[in-house]
Amino acid sequence: MEKIQTPNQSDQLPESGTLASRTYESIKADIIDGTLPQGSKIVESDLALKYGISRGPLREAIHRLEQIKLVIRVPHAGSRVVTLNSKMMEDIYTARESLEGMASRLAARLMPDEDIKSLHRLLDQHEQNINEAEGKVYFQHEGDIDFHFRIAAASQNQWILENLNGELYQLIRMGRHQSGRMPSRPAAALAQHRQIVSAIEQRDEELAELLMRRHISGAWKTVKSILEENHE
């Protein structure tokens, strides 16, 4: 399978950086893919032993995980992996709708033509993946996040980019991984993506924002129904 040019978008767990950084990335990955289950208690000394480091850097890693809301910590009592409930997911999708809508508007204003062309090519690849049906859902989701990431980056708004990429997308990834099934009609999503790019291409800020908000709002409705049927 052809490797998609996905430039290490902030997810890296290499041998470089401080111990705290690497451990942070490791634990983050473990939480997102469920190796550390939701709601499980996190004991500093245990994890320190498990990762072969001392409690100092490990504590720093946990604090950072707390900031991106993957971990909940109560002073003197300990920390647990967050448990995603429906309300929290709704909050996240709503915030995302707001921020990505704005990002889309800004992208329509600021994205260079060259990057728009590149976006088109990305969507072409996604279309191939869907048709071949061989791109497993996993890649479809990474592709989806890649698309949204590019819009966020094109906004040239650092705050929005960091919060989407650093926090919201992680929680959404986690939600998808854990709720088992995840492919929410990729063909429909692709069509909407194309609409959005088209609006950006025409520099129609209003429309770009509107379409993105509708797209995400729709995604939430799908996720919500999945959550509900999973829970009954």
Next chain:
Amino acid sequence: MEKIQTPNQSDQLPESGTLASRTYESIKADIIDGTLPQGSKIVESDLALKYGISRGPLREAIHRLEQIKLVIRVPHAGSRVVTLNSKMMEDIYTARESLEGMASRLAARLMPDEDIKSLHRLLDQHEQNINEAEGKVYFQHEGDIDFHFRIAAASQNQWILENLNGELYQLIRMGRHQSGRMPSRPAAALAQHRQIVSAIEQRDEELAELLMRRHISGAWKTVKSILEENHE
């Protein structure tokens, strides 16, 4: 002067909590009011000595300050107080416009009638303060933030509330404190606030969002012009 019922909205620096927490609040206050100037280098051992604690909790405090973007840290090199430039402030105001617009929409949907009444009373107090002209600009600004805080809280969206209150408002406070002058025509702002509450009262989500976005967008234009004339 009558004390306004402003319920300790998350700004507390008491004698309670862990050392790291208290130190975090102290340093945060020092940064916001300029005691620690923008761009100044932060040396862990110095600050630890100054606050009479060891480097452990102090490091935790700094990490937390980094997360809310009051401090910039580069591994192995050290940390500095952030320097607010125009681009960063624009990013912040844009993100704020997006999130508070959404919060306003949600408030129109969800805010209890009783709370709306309370909001009216708050604005009445603000009006008094303005007329008496005795409410110094300081209180006007705290009042302004209080208003926006209540809208955010009324959204019942935890993510939006935390990000506005924990991060964006702090940076805006900092910007105001440091740029010296700050009163941006409080009467006009009050009128807009009343419009927004009115839209919320009528449960007009669309209008509530629109007005809030216009309000914040206008505020940014004012701030921007102040920044520009300050810098020349």
Next chain:
DNA sequence: TAGGCAGCAATTGTCAACAATTGGAATAGT
């Protein structure tokens, strides 16, 4: 048996010493 109190084990918070890295000062070479 239910409720509360005391003491204890487990866990987090804090500290001070040690290791590793960086940026710059002093030095040498052209």
Next chain:
DNA sequence: ACTATTCCAATTGTTGACAATTGCTGCCTA
């Protein structure tokens, strides 16, 4: 005088021991 290099001091990263807090266990009492 200017640039490159080597070394050193200052600073951050990491560690393991110690202190403080929690909440549980088991006993006591009504």
